[in-house]
Amino acid sequence: MNFYKDSCPQAEEIIKEQVGLLYKRHKNTAFSWLRNIFHDCAVESCDASLLLDSTRRTLSEKEADRSFGMRNFRYLDTIKEALERSALRSSPAPTSSSSLPEKALHFPGGVPPDHNESISSILDKFNALGINTRWPHPLRQARPPPLPEVDPAINPDHIPHMLKKCPDSIPDPKAVQYVRNDRGTPMKLDNNYYRNILDNKGLLMVDHQLAYDSRTRPFVLKMAKSEDYFFQEFSRAIQILSENNPLTGTKGEVRKQCNVANKLH
Numbered sequence: 733m734n735f736y737k738d739s740c741p742q743a744e745e746i747i748k749e750q751v752g753l754l755y756k757r758h759k760n761t762a763f764s765w766l767r768n769i770f771h772d773c774a775v776e777s778c779d780a781s782l783l784l785d786s787t788r789r790t791l792s793e794k795e796a797d798r799s800f801g802m803r804n805f806r807y808l809d810t811i812k813e814a815l816e817r818s819a820l821r822s823s824p825a826p827t828s829s830s831s832l833p834e835k836a837l838h839f840p841g842g843v844p845p846d847h848n849e850s851i852s853s854i855l856d857k858f859n860a861l862g863i864n865t866r867w868p869h870p871l872r873q874a875r876p877p878p879l880p881e882v883d884p885a886i887n888p889d890h891i892p893h894m895l896k897k898c899p900d901s902i903p904d905p906k907a908v909q910y911v912r913n914d915r916g917t918p919m920k921l922d923n924n925y926y927r928n929i930l931d932n933k934g935l936l937m938v939d940h941q942l943a944y945d946s947r948t949r950p951f952v953l954k955m956a957k958s959e960d961y962f963f964q965e966f967s968r969a970i971q972i973l974s975e976n977n978p979l980t981g982t983k984g985e986v987r988k989q990c991n992v993a994n995k996l997h
């Protein structure tokens with residue numbers, strides 16, 4: 733917050749307005765921005781490395797396996813254009829928010845957690861960011877993992893739904909089926925996710941582990957019970973995430989276009 737307070741004091745206001753307008757027209761942009769923050773900021777730095785296109789020498793993070801399903805990047809241009817229009821009217825921004833394309837190769841310094849990653853390894857990753865045993869994961873959709881056999885941990889009421897979404901253990905990659913992680917209120921940011929996982933209706937392995945690991949279960953119970961507690965902790969975590977190690981001074985540059993480094997213009 734306030735990163736551009738001297739160079740572009742209206743920046744946050746403009747972004748907020750644009751996000752609001754986009755959200756009205758395309759509700760699912762909410763998923764995209766949230767995941768964007770996570771995938772950019774959790775790995776090394778909030779440097780918008782995720783937004784860079786591939787070049788002849790480097791494969792962009794966007795195209796790496798763990799970015800599977802990331803979408804709505806094109807709307808970032810709408811937001812960026814609004815910012816540039818305003819920046820033209822005031823002074824140029826000297827602070828930075830981007831890395832050079834060389835750094836964008838395959839998520840330097842690690843990758844965002846994989847869908848089959850263990851809860852311990854995920855807790856380690858979040859710990860390194862300063863987010864401790866309190867991380868939430870609301871409002872999500874995902875492609876289902878293969879179901880070679882039905883995991884006995886899944887709530888029997890939930891099984892027909894999952895089998896309908898993913899009847900074969902090797903799904904046809906062209907016939908992608910979305911599975912909502914929260915069937916009750918999929919488009920609303922609320923604490924329903926925590927009720928679902930306590931009811932054995934998780935989607936990813938890690939969702940289920942979250943409810944049963946002794947390190948995380950107390951928080952799941954608390955969040956399922958109190959939406960206020962969830963909102964408070966969720967905003968705290970997102971703020972920590974969004975302020976992770978930004979590039980300042982000469983360590984980066986303000987890109988003219990989000991998807992290419994200035995020197996490649």
Ligand code: HEM
Nearest residue numbers: 763764766767770800801845846847854872873874875938
């Ligand atoms: C904790 C470890 C995490 C794992 C293992 C994980 C894994 C995944 C997977 C497998 C998908 C589905 C991709 C697809 O098939 O389309 C996904 C989607 C998503 N993730 Fe995560 N994720 C994690 C943490 C987070 C966090 C911390 C956030 C945000 C704060 C987040 C936000 C999202 C969102 C919003 C989507 C849906 C994107 C869309 O529908 O466009 N995830 N995640």
Ligand SMILES: [Ca+2]
Nearest residue numbers: 772777779781
């Ligand atoms: Ca990054």
